[in-house]
Amino acid sequence: MSEIMDQDRDRMRALSSRLLRLHGVLLDRERRAYEDRHGSVASRELLHLLLHDQQFSWLRSLSSMIAKIDEVIDADEPLPPQSVQSAFREAHRLLKSGAGGDFQEKYHLALQDSPDVIMAHAAVSRVLSDSDSGPGTR
Numbered sequence: 252m253s254e255i256m257d258q259d260r261d262r263m264r265a266l267s268s269r270l271l272r273l274h275g276v277l278l279d280r281e282r283r284a285y286e287d288r289h290g291s292v293a294s295r296e297l298l299h300l301l302l303h304d305q306q307f308s309w310l311r312s313l314s315s316m317i318a319k320i321d322e323v324i325d326a327d328e329p330l331p332p333q334s335v336q337s338a339f340r341e342a343h344r345l346l347k348s349g350a351g352g353d354f355q356e357k358y359h360l361a362l363q364d365s366p367d368v369i370m371a372h373a374a375v376s377r378v379l380s381d382s383d384s385g386p387g388t389r
Contacts, residue, residue, distance in 0.1 A: 259330045259332070259335045260324060260330055262335070262378070262381070263320055263323060263324050263330065263335060263338060264324055265378050266320060266338060266339065266342060266375070266378050266379075267317055267320045267321055267324060269371070269374045269375040269377075269378050270313065270316065270317050270320070270342065270375060271317055272371050272374065273313070273346075273368070273371035273372060273374070273375055274310065274313050274314060274317060275371075276365070276367045276368050276371045277310055277313070277358070277361055277368065277371075278297075278301065278307075278310060279367075280361055280364075280365055280367075280368065281306065281307055281310065282297060282300075284306075285300065285304075285306055285307075301314070308353070309353045309354045309356075309357045309358075310354075312345060312354050313345065313354070316338075316341055316342065316345060319338070320338050323338065339379060342375065342379060343379050346358065346372065346375060346376075346379075347376070347379070
């Protein structure tokens with residue numbers, strides 16, 4: 252049983268790291284768009300913008316998802332299988348469902364516009380497709 256929990260934790264770590272990379276690529280893209288209109292932004296200002304500026308609000312759902320996954324990974328307790336399943340379902344829903352919403356609309360545009368976003372998306376997609384046959388998802 253412990254081996255399955257370790258595998259689940261490893262899969263959650265893989266998902267988190269791929270989502271974090273995707274988030275970074277999207278944030279860099281949004282930062283460049285912001286700087287084109289408003290001038291250069293220091294790193295400390297970028298965090299404030301991410302948390303409070305309307306232009307960056309669409310990224311908050313992804314930021315929140317990564318934080319929740321990391322919280323589950325870092326907990327001392329064993330990973331509940333439903334937490335693993337929920338994390339993978341939520342990531343799939345956010346990135347691949349085709350549902351409407353601010354995130355999905357801007358994410359779709361980013362996918363059309365940026366090879367870096369496509370590559371980061373593909374890395375997340377591989378982890379999500381691997382989850383279909385993983386221990387905690389049966």
